[in-house]
Amino acid sequence: MRDAADAVEVVEYTDPLCPWAWGSEPVFRGLRAALAGRVRWRRAYCVLFDDDDDPPPDPAAETAWYARYVEDIGAHTKAPRARRLNRVAASSWPASLTAKAAERQGDEVAGQVLRRLRESVFVLGEPADTAALALSAVRGVPGLDHERLAADAASVSVRKAVLADRTEARRPVPEVLSVRGGSPHPGAAKETSEGGHRYALPTLLVRAPAGRRVVPGWRPYEEYASAFDALCPGLLAEPARPAPSEALARYRSLTGPEVAVLSDGPWPPRDAVRVETGNGPLWLHPDEAAVHPALHRGTAAAP
Numbered sequence: 001m002r003d004a005a006d007a008v009e010v011v012e013y014t015d016p017l018c019p020w021a022w023g024s025e026p027v028f029r030g031l032r033a034a035l036a037g038r039v040r041w042r043r044a045y046c047v048l049f050d051d052d053d054d055p056p057p058d059p060a061a062e063t064a065w066y067a068r069y070v071e072d073i074g075a076h077t078k079a080p081r082a083r084r085l086n087r088v089a090a091s092s093w094p095a096s097l098t099a100k101a102a103e104r105q106g107d108e109v110a111g112q113v114l115r116r117l118r119e120s121v122f123v124l125g126e127p128a129d130t131a132a133l134a135l136s137a138v139r140g141v142p143g144l145d146h147e148r149l150a151a152d153a154a155s156v157s158v159r160k161a162v163l164a165d166r167t168e169a170r171r172p173v174p175e176v177l178s179v180r181g182g183s184p185h186p187g188a189a190k191e192t193s194e195g196g197h198r199y200a201l202p203t204l205l206v207r208a209p210a211g212r213r214v215v216p217g218w219r220p221y222e223e224y225a226s227a228f229d230a231l232c233p234g235l236l237a238e239p240a241r242p243a244p245s246e247a248l249a250r251y252r253s254l255t256g257p258e259v260a261v262l263s264d265g266p267w268p269p270r271d272a273v274r275v276e277t278g279n280g281p282l283w284l285h286p287d288e289a290a291v292h293p294a295l296h297r298g299t300a301a302a303p
Contacts, residue, residue, distance in 0.1 A: 008039040008232055009207045013169050013199040015048035016095035016117035017127055019070045020185050020218050021202040023077025025118070026261040027221050028202070029251065033262070034239045035228075043103075043114070045096035045162050046169035046201055049089045049129070056088065063087050070122070071278070076184045077218065078257045080277035082125030089127035094153075095120075096162045098134040101152035105145060112141045113149075115253055116293075123275065123282055124293055140291025142252075170198040173205065176216045187217020208232050221261075245269040252288040256280045 012028065014021045032041060056062035067085040074081045089095075095117045102113035120137040121127035128134040135150055152158050172189045176199060179188040189197040203216040206227055213227035221239075228236045241247075241264035248254060248269055251262065259267050268274070273289035275282040282294070289295050 006040070007209055008235065010035070010039050010041040011205040011207075012041065012043045013046055013201060013203040013205070014043055015046050015092050015201055016099055016114055017089045017092050017121050017129070018046075018048050018201040019073045019079075019081075019122065020077070020200075022118050022122045023073060023079040023257075024202050024218055025079070025115075026255070026258040027219070027224065028204075029258060030221060030239045030261050031204075031224055031236075034237045035235070038235055038237070043099070044165040044168050045092070045100060046198060047092045047096055047162070047166045048201060049092040051091050051093055053091075055090075059087060073185075074279045078255075078280065079122065080255050080282050081122055081279045083276070083278040085121070085125045087127070089121065089129040091129050093162070094131045094134040095128045096165070097131075097153045097158055098128070098138065098149065100162050100165070101149055101155070101158045102138070102144070104152055105143070105148070109141060109143050112252065113138045113144065116141060119253065119282070119294070123277055137293060139293075142287070170194075170196055172197050172199045172203075173212070173214055175214050176200070176203065179216055181217070181219075183218050185218040187215075187219075189216075206231060245271075248272055248283060248285045252285045253292075254283045259283065 035041065063085055066088045070081050070085065099110065099114045099117055102110040116138045117128050117134060120133065126133065128137045131153065135146070138144065139146060170192060176187065176189045177197060179186045187200040187203055190200050192198050200216055203214060204224060206213045208231040210231045213231055215224050215227050225236055241262065242250065244263045244265045244267050247263035254262065268283055271286050273284040273286060275284060275294045284292055
């Protein structure tokens, strides 16, 4: 199994503030569980909202339009959305730098940090688009050295790493330049203001000795499984579906679509904390609820 993990690379092109990436969390969490220890999985941050983007002439109108856009996406993905979006993110850089810096503290911490950053916009409606907001959003993540995270996120080396991700995401493989499919978000590469292209988010690129496969956009689990089976038959394990209390302890935060994919049994567990959103609940483990920004904002309630 170690040989396979060294031979197969999975690159997840993403952004902490992307609504389609947020809607893909159930499938990606399932994939990561089924591939644990079998591949090298890394995230490349595309920087969806860049620092040089022009500010909207009417921020209120832009926010209202984007809220409807996120709502439309949620109609497909069933992912939670904030009851009220305070604004469109000014920049993806702070969240991307924080997520990249968290990788220095291990995969588990990095995953929880990225999750909180996603929840900042899609649960709380307050996108983590400044360094202060990004650091505040991830406070209390278990095992996180918060002071180290702040220092690393502000470092030159982490900025260079995110810039390298951004550059890589703007060199898509030819297969995604034209994509067909029945998905509402098939994932064809997007044109950039520089005249090139970047990956649509999310996109998963799998490289193995037998070749490569790319799965762009919002896709069902079966399409990802097919890509892995084509390159490495038998590599993908049967997805684990632990009991509800075990799943909530493992992931700390679960949406309704994730419950259906990642858990097996009557839901919710007795001690789960329900957070109301504009599109179904978010469920928190009590330890997560004790430190989660949603509870501090008064939006959580007992089931």
